[in-house]
Structures are given as structure tokens and as C-alpha cells.
Amino acid sequence: MKKVTIKDIASIAGVSRGTVDRVINGRGNVTEEVEQKILKIASDLGYEKNLMASALASNRVYRIAIVTPDPNSDIFWAQPREGIQNALELVKHYGIITDYYDYNLFKKDEFCMQMENAINSRPDAILTAPTFTAESLEYLEMAEQNNIPFITINTEIHHPDILCYVGQNSFNSGYLAGRLFYLRLKPGDEIIALNLGHTLANAQHYSDKLAGLNAFFEQHNMSGNPIIWYEFDKFLDDDLLYEFWVDIKAKHPRMKGLFFTNSRGYRLVKFFNPEESQKYDVVGFDMIDPNIRFLKEDKIDFIINQNPILQGYTGIMNFVNHFVLKKDVKKIQYLPLDIVIKENVDFYIDNFKGYPVTKG
Amino acid sequence: MKKVTIKDIASIAGVSRGTVDRVINGRGNVTEEVEQKILKIASDLGYEKNLMASALASNRVYRIAIVTPDPNSDIFWAQPREGIQNALELVKHYGIITDYYDYNLFKKDEFCMQMENAINSRPDAILTAPTFTAESLEYLEMAEQNNIPFITINTEIHHPDILCYVGQNSFNSGYLAGRLFYLRLKPGDEIIALNLGHTLANAQHYSDKLAGLNAFFEQHNMSGNPIIWYEFDKFLDDDLLYEFWVDIKAKHPRMKGLFFTNSRGYRLVKFFNPEESQKYDVVGFDMIDPNIRFLKEDKIDFIINQNPILQGYTGIMNFVNHFVLKKDVKKIQYLPLDIVIKENVDFYIDNFKGYPVTKG
DNA sequence: TTATTTTCTGTGTACGAGCACAAACAAAAA
């Protein structure tokens, strides 16, 4: 049961290690006849390259440039980063080095600058959350020219040349939200879909989610339950937001469900009084701290989680699978849409991140 | 930014590689003074052992004995195995070898036999699902004597000497089920909790789940919604099971919720007519194929999933973290209780297993 | 003191694959 080495193959084939090495790694300069013989022996013996020895000998370094929003500009982005760092812990021995190019989520020019810096550093790959779609596509082309593949997470852009996408399926998350409202809806109840954010950034995301929600209601003949779409981009100003909320309530006495299209539901539900906490079914996204708090206080009823930590983790692991282990990687990987409620939230937070972790 | 090696430390400390090696690996025979100097330099330089080189040089082989139920005796157990095999794919380069000791889930003597075989093979660790609690504890002690640690998955046994447990928290899964029923319950509605299985095996599991369910109802003042507990061990006989079901319906006209304590809900819900599929809220466990089918047919409403694939995966990864990477491993790792419904089930099945996978 | 044991330190080789370079051989050109 001993492992087969290049030496074993060489001695059986009656050639030297060097020749076997050339065949295995396709370096050429080997007669057809010998090559075939060696390949046959290798496959008969079930030869598998010892990756440790290989990495050690080649002494190769892989560099990944990470272009994601600065967590300080939007706390959500701490989570993908956490996953990235955890993955690195497991695979850094393969010689993987990362450089971070942070940008302010709300500043397009910062994004562009950092993306250029990243490309100019000539990394082996760029891992990015392409929050600015149009610009991302441009840089993708530019990187393409320099043979730098893109690994994208969280925000889907459609382009044949990305190495992979790991993240959410927005349409389906809206559709899922539809079911969650449906569970408790009565005839005539209204749903308010609320986008606390700027239309420009991530527009596709939001409209896909809404489309999914609408699709569910249509397919379940819920024409008696209207969905009303609002957008409010001054969400950072509590006074204005409160005014907006009072206004909404006045306009929609039959409001029963509240659908937040992103992670910022916490900004509004903090205005709920106890009675309102009871009355409304609230569905929001992402397990960031304030959302978790309000989930536990019954102000938010369901959080749909797309495991951003796992997105980062998987992004790195895909790199390893592709570059180090030379395995095919699935191009589109939609993560599960976890339904998080008060009763299972702690397990998602404390004990597990979707992959094994150590104590320290 | 170059990596620090033993040689670097040696030349700075003015000693040979061998001496540094003795210090780093605590092999002794080094003067206190030199040892301290080397340790200081190592920590100053941020030395980290190159695991590739280490594994290569030591040529060590780790053997794990896997003692789990034969998937042929109960299909559920194919899932942990899948996770085990996927994890091995990622870490086998560290020299990890596995031997499987399968046993029939329902045959205690087979379990004992295989456990003895496993211990006698003197592995570095035993990964097991201790479905037979009392016996498992005995073998745990026996393995303990031989310095073979236990990694347990899926079924929790309480013993200070296990290396780790990865799996479900039964009480909480019952408690979670409580919430799922609560969403749609009306005053007077009854819940039938049904254990399709033998009392003996996994008894703790089942009673914990029921306790959780009861606890939720108590804490939410639902004394108007009784929970009635049934057990039926002839579940393999369709005729008897059908008879039992007809009987239940007759006895409980106010039945609204149906709680299956394990993965075998599919055996009963197949008797539902369309009207019944609508009428009952059904909560069951485990994403095995027949359950998934009935989820899609609206006969089952919620599946609580404890990611058995991930259990296997994590079990192996914990081994690696402990033995190869020498990191501390969390002793108890409760996996998230995923709430799976028709609208998110496909993402759990097709696209993701909770960790990165390759295409082939 | 010298002999002997014990404690400490240095050196050489191995692990398996990568890679540069040398050597052997064959084919084409002189």
C-alpha cells in the first residue's frame, strides 16, 4: 500500500527520474513510445503526485489580490474577509500570499483605483466583490489581457471569463421571502418591500429580489395581497428615516409584511414599539450584529443568510483547487439560503461558520 | 517577506540546524541558555514550521478507523461518509489513511465486533457515530487505555475523554420545531409527535427532541395546544403503518401538526391525500431523498437538517487540525439547524454541501 | 592525572518532485 513515486515509475520503465518528470508534467522532449509507456505505468500504478514535495521543490508562490469593500465603510464586509482569512490559515502552506485592496463601498473612484492597483501588481488571481457592475466588467477585460483570472463573490456579474462566482441567487432569495410571508398572510394584507440604499449600487441585486418575491405571489394566486415597492436613500439620517416610516404607516394601514432588500433592516426596525414588533412579519438579509439583536427581540422575524463568511472561504478554496490542486472548479456556486430565526441563530453564530474552525 | 527557516534561526543563533530542530520539536538535550535564545529568535522572526517539508521529511502516516453504520442498512449514513471522503480528498497529502468498519445500524453485536476490530488495528484515532450509547462508552474506555482518541459525530455521548463531538443538539432541534409549528397554529390545534423507530436505539435523541418541543410550547403559553407522543416500531410494514395512521386520524380530529423525530417521516406521509397534504404542518428531519421528494410535493413542510455531510467533513478536519496542524479543536461543535423548505432545498442539494467542492 | 560516562552539538542523508545542465545519441549538413 506504499505510495507510488516518480522513482518507482522510472525504475519500472527503465528510464531516469528526469524522463518521467518530463512526461508527468508535459515538458516535452520525450519520444512518443517512451511517453506512452510511462503514462501507462503511471496509470496502472495509480500514481498521484505528492503535492507537498511538489510545492516544496518548486518553491512557487501564489499571489491573490483581494479587492473588496472596506469593512469600515460597511460592516457586512467583515464577514467575507473572515472566511478568507480562515481559509488562508488552512492553505497558506501551499505558498499562498494575499494582498488586500480595500475601497469604500460607496465610492466608485476608490474601487477603480484599487482595482487598477491590484491589476498592476500582477497577481495570479483577483478575488473581488464586483459591487460596481459596469466598471467591474471593464477591469475584468483588462485583467483578462494580462491573464489574471477573476474570482467573484457576493455580487454576480455575468461574463464567460470569470473563473468562478460564489454567492447568492438574488431572485431565489426573494422567492424564498415570498414563502416566509405566505406562511402567515391573510387576505388583504399588504407587503412593503423596502430598499434602504442607493439605486445605483447593486441595482440588479435589488430588482432581482423583488422579481422573485413577486413571482412567488403570482404563482400562488395572491393577487389579494399587494406588494408595494419603496426606496429610501437617506437611511443614515435617523430623523428623516423615522419621518419616512411614520409616513409609510399612515399610508398603509393594511401593511402586514416588511421586506428589506439588504442588510440594513436594523436601521428601521429600531423604531418599532412592542405592539409593532408583534404585528409585522419582517424579513431581512444578512446576519450582522444589529440584525441579530433585533431578531432576538422579535423585531425581525426571519433573516435570510447567504453565509458571506463561507463565500470568502470558498473563494480562496476555489483558487487552491484550481491553481494548486489543478482541479476543475464549478463556475457558479450558489450558496444555500439559510433561514435564520431566533431559535437557530445561535448555532449559526457561535458554533459554526460552515466549515471547521479551531479554538484560537 | 521571505519565509523564515530553521537554517535562518541557526545562523543567527550561531548554532547548527540540528540544535534548532531539537528546540523547536522539544527533543531535549539542549542547554537551557541556548534553548531560550533560540526560542526568542524564533518568536521574534515569527518562525512557522513548513508543514509540507515537515510532512515530507517525517514520512509519517496517520491512520483513522471509521466506525459508522453501513449505508445499506440505513441510507442516511451515506451522507456523513460523503463528507468524510470529500475531506480526505483535501487532506490526504498529509499522509492520512482511513479504514472503514461498517456495521448494520440495527445490530448491536456487529457494532461491537467492528469496534473491537477498529481498536485492535491500533489506529491514531477512531471516528465513530456512537449509536449504541452504553457500548460506545465501554469501547471509549478501552480505546483510552490504548491511547486512541475518539472523534464522535451525529450522536452525542457525554464523556470527558472524547476528542470532539460534531453534530446536532437534539433539544434545540425540538425547540426549533416548536417555533415552526407555532407560526401557523390556532387555539385548540393538536400536535402529534411521532417516533417511527425502536425505543432502544438513540433513545436519548428522541426524548431530548420531545423535551425541546414541549419547552417551546410551555414558554409560549400554549397549553391550549396539546402535544401527544406516539411511538411505532413496525414502521417497515406499510400495512400496519397505514392502519396505525388511520387510527391516529380517528383519535385526533384536531390534529394540525405532525412531528417526526427522525428521518423516517417519508414512510408515513406517502399515505397523505391532497387534502391532508394541505391540512397538516409536517416537520421532519434529514434531507434524504424520499423526504426531499415529499417536501417538493407539499406533504412535508419543513425539514430540519443537521448537515450530516458536514458532520463527516468536520470530523476529519478536526483530526487534521489536532494531529497534523497541532491546533486546539473545539470539543463540542453543534452544527447549525438548517430550516429546509421547498424554496431553498435545491441549493442545499445541488450546489453546495457546506464546503467547497470540485466538479468531478 | 587519566579514564569513563553523560550531556550537548554538528553533519549527512532522506523525503519526493522540480529544474538546470550535462551527456548521449541520431540526423542533417559540410
Added chain:
DNA sequence: TTTTTGTTTGTGCTCGTACACAGAAAATAA
């Protein structure tokens, strides 16, 4: 034929660590 060129194969060193063994130094016994 010899020379040149090109193709194919073999050798030796490298990566960073582990470990056996040799050797030096110190401590103890004679």
C-alpha cells in the same frame, strides 16, 4: 568522413525539516 545541429535522456542539486549518528565538551569517577 567530420562537423554541426537537434533531439532525447541522465545526473545532481535544491526546497525545509526529521532523524540517526558522529563528535566535542563537560562532568564524574578512577
